[in-house]
Amino acid sequence: MMDGRTPRAVRLEDYRPALFLIDRVDLYVALYETHAEIQSRLEMRRNPDAPPSERLVLDGEGLEPVRFALDGRPLQAGDWRIESGDLIIDRVPEAFTLETVCRIRPQENTALEGLYRSGDMFCTQCEAEGFRRITWYLDRPDVLARFRVTVEAEQARYPILLSNGNRVEQGIRPGGRHYAVWEDPYPKPCYLFALVAGDLVCRRDRFVTRSGRAVDLEIYVEAHNAERTGFALESLKHAMRWDEERFGLEYDLDTYMIVAVDAFNMGAMENKGLNLFNSHYVLADAQTATDGDYANIESVVGHEYFHNWTGNRVTLRDWFQLSLKEGLTVFRDQEFTADRTSASVKRIQDVRLLRAQQFAEDAGPMAHPVRPRSYLEINNFYTLTVYEKGAELVRMVQTLVGREGFRKGLRLYIKRHDGKAATVEDFIAAMADANGIDLGPFMRWYDQAGTPEVRVEDDWDPASGTYRLHLSQRCPPTPGQPHKDPLVIPVVVGLLGPDGAELPMQGPAVRAAGATEATLVLDRETQTFVFEGLAQRPIPSLLRRFSAPVKLEYDYDEAALAHLLAHDTDGFNRWDAGQRLALRALLEGVRAVQQGGRPQVADALVQALGHVLAEAAADPAWTAEALQLPSELYLSEWVHPVDPAAIHTAREAVLGALARAHREALVGLYESMATPGPYRYEPSLAGRRRLRAVVLAWLVRAEPEYVARAEALYHGTDNMTDRMAALGAVQAVPGAARERLFAAFEARFRDQPLVLDKWFGLHATIPEPGTAERVRRLMDHPAFDLRNPNRVRALLGGYAHHNPVGFHREDGAGYRLVADAILQLDALNPQMAARLARAFLRWREYREPLRGHMRDSLERLAGAQLSKDTYEIVSRSLQAQG
Ligand code: BES
Ligand code: ZN
Numbered sequence: 001m002m003d004g005r006t007p008r009a010v011r012l013e014d015y016r017p018a019l020f021l022i023d024r025v026d027l028y029v030a031l032y033e034t035h036a037e038i039q040s041r042l043e044m045r046r047n048p049d050a051p052p053s054e055r056l057v058l059d060g061e062g063l064e065p066v067r068f069a070l071d072g073r074p075l076q077a078g079d080w081r082i083e084s085g086d087l088i089i090d091r092v093p094e095a096f097t098l099e100t101v102c103r104i105r106p107q108e109n110t111a112l113e114g115l116y117r118s119g120d121m122f123c124t125q126c127e128a129e130g131f132r133r134i135t136w137y138l139d140r141p142d143v144l145a146r147f148r149v150t151v152e153a154e155q156a157r158y159p160i161l162l163s164n165g166n167r168v169e170q171g172i173r174p175g176g177r178h179y180a181v182w183e184d185p186y187p188k189p190c191y192l193f194a195l196v197a198g199d200l201v202c203r204r205d206r207f208v209t210r211s212g213r214a215v216d217l218e219i220y221v222e223a224h225n226a227e228r229t230g231f232a233l234e235s236l237k238h239a240m241r242w243d244e245e246r247f248g249l250e251y252d253l254d255t256y257m258i259v260a261v262d263a264f265n266m267g268a269m270e271n272k273g274l275n276l277f278n279s280h281y282v283l284a285d286a287q288t289a290t291d292g293d294y295a296n297i298e299s300v301v302g303h304e305y306f307h308n309w310t311g312n313r314v315t316l317r318d319w320f321q322l323s324l325k326e327g328l329t330v331f332r333d334q335e336f337t338a339d340r341t342s343a344s345v346k347r348i349q350d351v352r353l354l355r356a357q358q359f360a361e362d363a364g365p366m367a368h369p370v371r372p373r374s375y376l377e378i379n380n381f382y383t384l385t386v387y388e389k390g391a392e393l394v395r396m397v398q399t400l401v402g403r404e405g406f407r408k409g410l411r412l413y414i415k416r417h418d419g420k421a422a423t424v425e426d427f428i429a430a431m432a433d434a435n436g437i438d439l440g441p442f443m444r445w446y447d448q449a450g451t452p453e454v455r456v457e458d459d460w461d462p463a464s465g466t467y468r469l470h471l472s473q474r475c476p477p478t479p480g481q482p483h484k485d486p487l488v489i490p491v492v493v494g495l496l497g498p499d500g501a502e503l504p505m506q507g508p509a510v511r512a513a514g515a516t517e518a519t520l521v522l523d524r525e526t527q528t529f530v531f532e533g534l535a536q537r538p539i540p541s542l543l544r545r546f547s548a549p550v551k552l553e554y555d556y557d558e559a560a561l562a563h564l565l566a567h568d569t570d571g572f573n574r575w576d577a578g579q580r581l582a583l584r585a586l587l588e589g590v591r592a593v594q595q596g597g598r599p600q601v602a603d604a605l606v607q608a609l610g611h612v613l614a615e616a617a618a619d620p621a622w623t624a625e626a627l628q629l630p631s632e633l634y635l636s637e638w639v640h641p642v643d644p645a646a647i648h649t650a651r652e653a654v655l656g657a658l659a660r661a662h663r664e665a666l667v668g669l670y671e672s673m674a675t676p677g678p679y680r681y682e683p684s685l686a687g688r689r690r691l692r693a694v695v696l697a698w699l700v701r702a703e704p705e706y707v708a709r710a711e712a713l714y715h716g717t718d719n720m721t722d723r724m725a726a727l728g729a730v731q732a733v734p735g736a737a738r739e740r741l742f743a744a745f746e747a748r749f750r751d752q753p754l755v756l757d758k759w760f761g762l763h764a765t766i767p768e769p770g771t772a773e774r775v776r777r778l779m780d781h782p783a784f785d786l787r788n789p790n791r792v793r794a795l796l797g798g799y800a801h802h803n804p805v806g807f808h809r810e811d812g813a814g815y816r817l818v819a820d821a822i823l824q825l826d827a828l829n830p831q832m833a834a835r836l837a838r839a840f841l842r843w844r845e846y847r848e849p850l851r852g853h854m855r856d857s858l859e860r861l862a863g864a865q866l867s868k869d870t871y872e873i874v875s876r877s878l879q880a881q882g
Contacts, residue, residue: 045095058136066101118263121198131190142421144187152179158197194271239302270307291686303333327390344571358384367478392549409434449478472526492547495538500567507532589650621687641847644804659702679719693725757794764798771806800839812853830867
């Protein structure tokens with residue numbers, strides 16, 4: 001319970017336009033060591049599109065009032081009041097200027113929303129509703145205003161003073177203080193406001209847009225990180241060029257600034273002209289960052305840059321439309337990465353995340369549509385569903401209208417809504433209008449939760465050479481949505497001949513006769529698609545590139561899967577065929593373990609793997625994906641009730657058996673995939689290193705000698721990628737080597753908390769029951785800090801979300817540990833606490849006694865004083881299913 005009050009839900013259907021508009025904002029922010037003073041001057045008027053009102057209500061949270069003035073006249077005690085933080089003035093004219101002055105305490109702000117301190121600097125995070133913790137305002141995304149901001153602080157401690165837009169003035173104040181004035185020419189909602197003050201060094205570059213405008217690029221970091229910003233800067237330039245080439249979208253200000261912040265709840269934030277980034281997504285060099293870190297930096301830098309058009313220039317009407325910017329922008333960053341690296345590997349990685357985590361969210365008590373209909377706390381809806389499934393919906397639109405059609409649609413959307421706040425309907429309407437089609441029925445995807453299941457059956461008539469695919473769809477009920485309507489599901493298919501060749505298609509199902517791929521659009525409960533003129537029964541390659549976020553069921557036999565794995569031209573489906581083969585073997589293995597036996601590995605899987613290994617050199621990055629067996633997390637979607645220990649035992653047994661069966665090929669690959677020369681990040685080299693890391697992890701399970709090889713790799717390499725490969729390989733092998741390597745890593749990086757996060761994460765995910773004690777011990781490590789989200793994510797997030805065997809310990813000690821941490825954390829940082837609490841969401845699905853222990857922990861949480869954030873997760877978890 002929260003203070004005995006039940007928080008009120010915000011509902012989409014209650015949306016009303018704001019009663020007032022704000023045309024201009026003038027902020028004066030004075031920063032001191034004990035507090036900050038915010039003077040705000042708002043030029044306001046009644047909204048002509050809303051019912052007339054005299055009463056003004058401005059959002060505020062935790063602000064100490066100092067004074068107010070309306071049209072220059074000071075307000076007296078009876079003229080205003082504060083109710084649950086909000087400022088209420090009962091009588092205001094049609095148009096007026098409101099001045100407010102308040103005090104806040106950034107130094108005490110551990111929630112990291114609003115204005116807060118990170119180390120020696122001041123910074124802000126306003127999305128979604130942080131601006132109300134800085135000053136009173138209409139804190140909603142459909143109120144767009146022009147901002148002018150003055151930042152004032154002590155010059156010696158805070159030589160750098162930044163805000164959005166262009167610096168128009170700077171100067172000195174008495175007492176060793178100075179100030180800078182910033183103006184943002186583009187109207188924006190307050191969630192895009194940002195401010196930074198600190199002692200930072202700047203790395204500069206310059207980008208000339210396609211139309212010839214020069215843009216200054218600046219990355220700000222603390223001095224000791226100055227040498228680690230080069231890659232982020234290169235990434236930014238690549239992203240800027242890519243958006244011009246793919247969508248014709250150019251940057252629109254003279255400066256683009258990125259600031260690295262150590263204490264940051266999220267990955268990064270797209271504030272207009274002044275992005276704030278978690279240091280983790282900015283800083284990289286060979287010694288401290290892995291190939292994976294480099295790839296993440298490029299994609300996050302791209303993502304925040306792409307928001308400049310999809311989010312900032314065109315913003316949101318309300319927070320229910322969140323996927324309009326996030327789903328679309330994730331889609332854009334996915335396409336960017338696909339173009340920069342390998343499209344099929346990128347697709348595989350994204351689908352793996354979607355299947356293992358978004359599908360799970362969609363099947364549990366927090367299931368919600370991509371456009372939710374109600375929430376208690378908006379911060380809880382920055383979810384995999386809004387982001388990843390949202391991106392899948394945008395991808396389906398592109399599949400339906402084609403790449404060129406999609407580009408036209410996006411440009412029309414931007415043209416229509418530039419400088420305004422939009423809805424999902426506006427986006428879909430622009431896509432439909434630009435392509436002259438009806439996308440009305442497609443909207444259901446945004447409003448219906450749950451993962452649809454598409455069942456495929458086929459028949460073959462040799463006499464006429466006719467092949468038929470019968471498709472049907474159903475979607476399981478989710479909380480509040482017992483009945484589901486059929487969705488528009490694009491199913492991209494190819495047909496393979498017995499020799500592995502792609503068969504040219506013809507017949508009613510095919511738009512262009514002779515093509516080797518067709519997009520079947522399933523928009524009713526069941527439909528049949530007919531292919532004609534075939535000489536032999538084909539093997540269908542279904543849902544190529546994962547053309548829709550669904551569970552596809554088709555009774556492939558093992559031979560067909562092996563055939564697809566060997567011959568499909570679609571790299572995604574080739575991978576997926578291997579995953580389906582492996583999934584079967586693993587599920588049989590789980591059954592065997594549960595019956596007290598030992599998993600046997602079918603020859604079909606061993607042979608299929610042999611082919612993959614034999615072809616490894618042709619595409620190491622793809623092979624690395626193909627060698628990764630379905631994760632324990634993903635397997636838990638298939639085992640009812642979930643039995644984490646049996647899943648782990650079975651998976652390890654299958655892994656070991658496969659590794660022993662292919663010992664020689666693996667040893668050969670370990671040698672041949674070495675990357676000579678000094679480290680440099682480059683996707684093709686990263687693919688080789690990734691493959692080598694996976695191979696090493698297999699080998700340590702088959703060949704004790706490879707534990708020593710891992711140690712040698714750790715000590716012999718010049719880069720973090722190989723070090724992590726070595727640590728990752730020995731992590732699951734108890735023994736002295738593991739502890740020696742862990743100790744070596746700690747000794748080497750003890751003064752670099754960001755690097756030590758990798759080490760916290762490795763400890764946290766050791767798949768052993770004893771990890772609970774390790775985690776408790778590490779919470780007392782000098783580098784651990786509950787107030788730093790990166791530390792929390794690495795240690796507690798790693799343990800609760802990525803260590804099924806450790807967390808789901810038989811005696812419930814893992815749950816108690818995490819529940820204790822949630823309670824401590826909730827008092828400091830509700831957003832982070834709520835995220836950790838999600839580890840308990842699916843408690844009902846676990847076998848006893850786990851289920852009972854999880855419920856006990858949830859009930860303990862429910863009995864405590866909780867933030868709105870954590871309360872929402874805990875109460876939803878405990879609510880009756882339905
Ligand atoms: N707008 C978000 C950041 C954000 C999220 C702020 C939630 C406040 C609350 C930003 O564009 C974003 O989506 N960042 C992602 C990384 C991105 C690459 C998907 C993040 O921070 O995880
Ligand atoms: Zn985003």
